[in-house]
Amino acid sequence: MKYISTRGQVAPTGFIDAILMGLADDGGLLVPEQLPQLSEETLKQWQQLSYQELALEVFSLFVNNEIPRADLKKLVDDSYSTFRHEDVTPVHQINEGLYVLELFHGPTFAFKDVALQFLGNLYSYISRKNNSIIHILGATSGDTGASAIEGVRGKEGIRICILHPHQKVSKVQELQMTTVSDTNVLNLSVEGTFDDCQRIIKELFADVDFKHQYHLRAINSINIARILAQTVYYFYAYFQLANKGQAEKISFSVPTGNFGDIFAGYLAQQMGLPIHKLILATNENNILARFVNEGLYQPGDFRGTYSPSMDIQVASNFERYLFYLYGGDAATVTSLMAQFKAEGRIVIPEQLLKRVQADFSAYSVDNEDCLNTIQEYHEKYGYLLDPHTACGVAASDKLAADGEVTVALSTAHPAKFDESIRLRNISQTYPEQIQALFDKPQNQIVVDGTNEEIKKQLLTFF
Template identity: 65%
Template sequence: MKYASTRGNVAGIGFIDAFMMGLANDGGLLIPEQIPQVSVAQLEQWRTLEYTELVQAIFELYVDGEIPSGELKQLIESSYATFRTPEVTPVQQLKDDLYLLELFHGPTFAFKDVALQFMGQLYSYVATKTGQKINILGATSGDTGASAIAGLRGKEGIKICILHPEGKVSRVQELQMTTVLDDNVLNLSVEGNFDDCQRMIKELFSDIDFKNKHQLAAINSINFIRIMAQTVYYFYAYFRITEPGSTKKINFSVPTGNFGDIFAGYLAKRMGLPIHKLILATNENNILERFINQGVYKPDQFKMTYSPSMDIQVASNFERYLYYVTGENTEQVKSFMQQFAEKGEIVIDSAMLAIVQAEFSAYGVAGELCLQTISKYNEETNYLLDPHSACGVAAAEQCAGQAEITVSLATAHPAKFDEAISLCGIKQTFPDAIAELSNKQQRQTKVDGDLAAITDELITFYG
């Protein structure tokens, strides 16, 4: 298995090199040169596997022998030993036609742990094998930062810096990042919003001299290995709710702002998992909904919402999907991305839009509906949804057809977003690990939202 850029100027990259490169050196995103195909017979063989066994079976298709099977197994088992349930991502039934895929049983109570616990182990593995220093750089709308820091804190030979938008993450998300005092961790609280943080991250990775000098590695979903790790739970959930030979139409409803989690589902579908429809759930920052419904990708005015992890206007994984919807046409992708850089929008033709709408539905969940959904399911099923998971459930109710079953992704524990839960008049009990955060010492550095200020901090930190 080799990896190539969506923009066509990087190709033939091995698994570990793709992992370490993160953003492709031509500014594009890395994707496998061929998506592995899984037969119906192979799917049935995987049906009875435990979660870590399924991870290994899928990873072997992408690692292509670069990591010996025994060492890969050890990495996987170490990654998921940190989860609070051996199922890792258990499935709960809410209604006859609606299931919830719980992705918040990792150390930071968010779906990002599923990928980032593995990536932390893999970075440590590479650092140990090669003896090289690795400097991780990432931006977060809330959950990525905490998960990445949890996976990399205290690891020898690794430093990690995370940018988060000041005042635009939940209090728990902020505390999960800033109460980690290990010397190899730097939190930068940046004036601006997540899109500003993400843009500066991409600019730094696109500066090849700076990237190489400071040995930068990516933790955001611009790194394909994060997408790969998230693909696994789509297979796992499908196996939990179907029987062998099932012909049921299975949808997945995915709360997403950066198009990473839902792209993992798209990848699973391209591999051969029989997903009927991918439902994209978002909030008032609904650029992705407009693209799927109208074929226009254009940022609007940024809005703060009850689901801050989706408060994103420019989705970093969108380029990966463009690559496939254009028929893997790298020249067309480059043209689209140049158009976006110059004019601030991408408009696809009717033929491409028909392809998009055959694969996706989308619904932007306004704040009031989000809160109503939390209250409704708490009253009717005694299940407490966090606001992002509530967006997924609300979108499923709007978009799923009759005689279809939908798995909605529960991306975070409600304790991380008590600001929204309390507005519903609900008093929740906090897990000990979250309740104890407010008593811990914090450490963060506040910086202006410009590239020069960020660069100065990084040079000092990375050395």
């Protein structure tokens, strides 16, 4: 298994080199050279596996024996031993047609833990094996930062710097990042939006000399390991429902802003998991829903919403989907991304739009719909949704057909977004780990959103 760039100017590279490269050196994103194709027999064998056993089998398809199986098993076991539920990502039934895949049982109560506990341990493993320095640089709309920091805090040979948009994440998200006192952690609170943070990260990684000189490594979903790790819970959720006798027309509704979580589902489907439908749920920052429904990829006006982790206009994983949509034509992808940089928009032809709409359904959930969904499901089923999960549930309610089963991905514990939930006069009790954050001092530096300012901070830190 080798990895290639969506822009075609990087030689096929192995798994570990792909993880260390993060953003491809030609500015593109890395994808597997070919996707494994899973037979019905293999899927049947996997159906009874535990989450850890399943993760080991999936990762084994992509590491190309670069990590001995015993070492890979230890990485997997160590990564998921930190989760509070024995199933790691349990499936909870809400009603006859709707299940919730609870992805928030990791140490920071967010779905990002599923990938970043593994990636943090993987980076530590590589650092020890290669006796190398790893400087992690990432941007967050709220959850990635806390999960990434938790994955590598205090680990020898690793330093991590996280950018988040100043006062545009929830209070709990901010506290989870900024109350960490380990000396290998730097939090930069950037004046601007998440898109500004993400742009800075991509441009710094695109400076190949700077990236190599300072050993920069990616923790955002531009890193292919993030996507591969997230494919596992699609398989696991599907198998749990199949074991309950729900084996026909299982769909997934995915709240998304950066296109990474739903792209992982797309890869699982392309590998042979018989997902019926992938429903893409956005909030009012709906560039992805407009692309699926109209064929136009163009940022609109930024809107602050009750689901801030999805307040994203430019989705960093969209380029990976374009690569598959255009049949692996790297030259066309390169041209389209250059056009987007110059003109701020991409328009696809009608025949390709039909293909997109065969791959995804999409729905944009407005602020009031989001809160109404939280209130409705709390009153009707006694189940409390966080506002991002509520977008996924609202999209499922709108687009799922009668008689079909939908799994809505629950991306965060509701305690992380109490400001939004209180607007519907719903009270909740914080988990002990979250309540304790409010008594800790914070460590963060507020900075201007310029490449030069971030570089200055990095040179001081590294």
